Amino acid sequence: MAQDRHRDRRLAMVRRQIEGRGVRDPQVLEAMRTVPRHRFVSRTLAGDAYKDHPLPIGAGQTISQPYIVALMAEAAAIEPHHRVLEVGTGSGYGAAVLAQLGSSVVTVERHRKLADAAARVLAELGYANATVVCADGSQGHPPGAPYDAVVVTAASSSIPSALIDQLADGGRLVIPVGPPSFTQNLTLVRRTGEETTSERFCPVRFVPLVEDS
């Protein structure tokens, strides 16, 4: 999968934008070197796929900046046997990175067109361990719970308690928390038994987590 004409750009992206900013987890770095990000954007934007910023993917949504994808994956501390929930599939790129790291990924997207397109690319690339669900994921996806990691890629004004309920003991939730039209704080919530701790670790800007229900 790694042998494509974008490979050199992808490796440079990981070196400069991701390792260069302090992401150290070897599995995360390897996943970022492996997943062909250019396949998750339109053909006309493929040449920009390894640049240091988000890109439009249709339906008014964006594929996140590569560094932020890596930072969230590192914070989620995913191990090979872990079951992962992503809320906000968008292009499917983040799901592919998570699928490189864990044993299975359920990713939820409310836009049918985006969900279908992401499912198609993920299947073409052979990510049989990633399942796209078209639904409102603001309250998680209870059928697949508990999850060892939950990664939310849309901004929420508060931490939905349903997402904590769906975390396994020892599980981690990574979510941008703050007002949708301003800067949010990437927040890491760790669950131990019924206890949770949370810490903010990076200012970010995400599209809003929309509640349909």
Ligand code: SAH
């Ligand atoms: N992880 C994505 C980036 C996602 S952008 C990638 O790698 O490309 C955030 C996505 O969250 C958008 O596609 C948006 O439609 C979706 N979203 C917003 N609210 C949602 C909700 N309640 N349930 C599911 N998806 C939602």
